[in-house]
Amino acid sequence: MFLPVALAVAAIGHAKADSVPAAPAALSYSIDLNRRTDDLFHVTLRVSGLGPGNAVYQFASTAPGTYQVMNIGRYVKTFEAFDARGRRVPAERLAVNQWRLSEPARVRTIRFAVSETWDSPLDRPIYKMCGTSIEADHVLINPHAVLGYPEGLQATPVRLRLAYPAAWTVGSALKRGPDGVFVADSYDQLVDSPILLGRLSRARLTVTGVPIDVYAYSRTDKIKASQLLGAMSGMLNAAGRFLGKLPIDRYTFLYHFGEENAGAWEHSFSSEYVLEEAEFSDSVGQGVTDIAAHEFFHIVTPLNIHSEIIEHFNFVTPVPSQHLWLYEGTTEWAAHVMQLRAGLKTPEAYLQTLIRKMQVDLRAFDSTYSLRELALTSYSDSGQAQYGNIYMRGALTAGLLDIRLLELSKGQRGLQDLVGDLTRRYGKRRAFPDSSLVDTLVAMTHPEIRDFFDRYVWESERLPVKDYYAKLGLTLIEDEHGLPVRFDLDPNPTDAQRILREAWLGRKPKASS
Numbered sequence: 001m002f003l004p005v006a007l008a009v010a011a012i013g014h015a016k017a018d019s020v021p022a023a024p025a026a027l028s029y030s031i032d033l034n035r036r037t038d039d040l041f042h043v044t045l046r047v048s049g050l051g052p053g054n055a056v057y058q059f060a061s062t063a064p065g066t067y068q069v070m071n072i073g074r075y076v077k078t079f080e081a082f083d084a085r086g087r088r089v090p091a092e093r094l095a096v097n098q099w100r101l102s103e104p105a106r107v108r109t110i111r112f113a114v115s116e117t118w119d120s121p122l123d124r125p126i127y128k129m130c131g132t133s134i135e136a137d138h139v140l141i142n143p144h145a146v147l148g149y150p151e152g153l154q155a156t157p158v159r160l161r162l163a164y165p166a167a168w169t170v171g172s173a174l175k176r177g178p179d180g181v182f183v184a185d186s187y188d189q190l191v192d193s194p195i196l197l198g199r200l201s202r203a204r205l206t207v208t209g210v211p212i213d214v215y216a217y218s219r220t221d222k223i224k225a226s227q228l229l230g231a232m233s234g235m236l237n238a239a240g241r242f243l244g245k246l247p248i249d250r251y252t253f254l255y256h257f258g259e260e261n262a263g264a265w266e267h268s269f270s271s272e273y274v275l276e277e278a279e280f281s282d283s284v285g286q287g288v289t290d291i292a293a294h295e296f297f298h299i300v301t302p303l304n305i306h307s308e309i310i311e312h313f314n315f316v317t318p319v320p321s322q323h324l325w326l327y328e329g330t331t332e333w334a335a336h337v338m339q340l341r342a343g344l345k346t347p348e349a350y351l352q353t354l355i356r357k358m359q360v361d362l363r364a365f366d367s368t369y370s371l372r373e374l375a376l377t378s379y380s381d382s383g384q385a386q387y388g389n390i391y392m393r394g395a396l397t398a399g400l401l402d403i404r405l406l407e408l409s410k411g412q413r414g415l416q417d418l419v420g421d422l423t424r425r426y427g428k429r430r431a432f433p434d435s436s437l438v439d440t441l442v443a444m445t446h447p448e449i450r451d452f453f454d455r456y457v458w459e460s461e462r463l464p465v466k467d468y469y470a471k472l473g474l475t476l477i478e479d480e481h482g483l484p485v486r487f488d489l490d491p492n493p494t495d496a497q498r499i500l501r502e503a504w505l506g507r508k509p510k511a512s513s
């Protein structure tokens with residue numbers, strides 16, 4: 001869905017008003033996961049103090065970081081409300097994601113049943129890593145795909161009690177009370193934390209003082225959490241060095257290895273992966289590490305650098321932000337370049353990744369779509385068809401921005417430094433205005449950067465990959481159709497090229513006094 005700016009702004013104001021609770025109601029959920037044969041989550045909500053402003057129970061239309069319309073109400077099979085004596089309080093369906101309670105003040109219990117998304121044959125299915133699954137030996141819960149909230153109570157604390165087999169292991173970044181109940185400060189925090197439970201393996205590592213947990217479900221036990229952690233530990237330490245200090249106090253990786261390669265989804269303190277199971281090998285480990293590096297780097301953006309559209313998330317109506325180039329493009333660039341700069345990837349391997357991204361951009365996507373347009377239309381069908389290019393052209397663009405920044409500062413400050421500055425300037429609780437970020441970036445760097453954004457983010461000029469990498473003494477070789485084949489490293493770069501190449505490899509020149 002595309003929203004013009006005026007509508008988007010109106011929607012933001014609406015979400016802000018919603019997040020102020022009208023009544024001090026507590027939301028206490030329980031889900032019985034011992035009942036698993038009907039592919040339904042049987043949810044009970046105990047609540048009191050609902051007022052007229054809380055009459056509409058809202059399921060999520062989308063969720064942060066997915067850029068996909070989900071309409072979770074489609075999966076809701078039954079919805080009933082009861083008073084203190086167990087008598088029905090009528091509830092009617094208003095819209096795909098909304099039920100209205102006829103007398104909210106009387107309601108003490110709401111019961112609903114929600115289908116797991118993986119086994120629901122619906123048109124426009126939601127991404128598996130954003131969905132839910134109930135099986136004999138494990139359950140995946142992305143809370144936004146099971147639970148909603150009464151209108152006006154998006155910011156109210158939530159308690160979630162899960163009943164499940166005693167032998168199961170539970171992986172989640174959600175905090176738990178002494179009684180084992182999951183607790184969240186708000187709906188936003190709840191849906192920021194997927195839960196994977198069942199027959200899982202687990203492993204732990206500490207990076208710059210931050211505990212990192214890995215939980216893995218592997219359908220036929222081919223892959224263990226300890227193997228994944230072994231493969232990722234170099235990357236995690238490189239991320240610590242790349243960022244100086246990790247902007248988190250804990251982190252949890254949740255892996256599901258089954259029949260399908262669906263992808264991964266980032267959160268503030270965790271990420272969830274749905275990948276195809278295979279015998280573990282070095283190449284499987286590297287593939288997992290590349291995806292994990294991407295998701296892990298999201299702790300920087302959008303989680304610590306984001307616009308107000310993400311800060312005050314609107315679960316009722318999807319509202320796009322134009323800065324997908326930052327959230328996804330820069331993240332994908334960082335996932336690979338931090339491994340290059342740590343020596344975990346050779347320049348040749350890194351450059352080959354760029355070649356693949358250029359080939360996919362040129363062959364599979366519409367070259368007239370700018371990154372901004374891609375972002376603003378991400379909730380529409382036409383935008384969804386181009387969305388995947390944010391991982392290709394978006395990442396390539398971030399790489400060029402890095403080279404331009406290094407060039408303008410004679411190798412002193414690139415995109416890595418700018419990202420660090422932005423993290424310090426904004427952070428988790430301070431959003432940037434969606435409309436003025438580029439002005440801020442120009443003010444923080446060089447006037448020439450505005451022209452870069454005009455051409456390659458706002459517009460869709462063909463990326464000057466050949467010219468920019470030539471500044472590093474790297475020659476892009478193309479075939480007779482103009483498609484990229486490989487980069488050749490000039491063994492005798494000029495002094496200027498050598499300085500930029502060293503900076504690009506993470507070795508900065510000493511600042512002259």
Ligand SMILES: [Zn+2]
Pocket residue numbers: 266294295298327328331
């Ligand atoms: Zn991402």
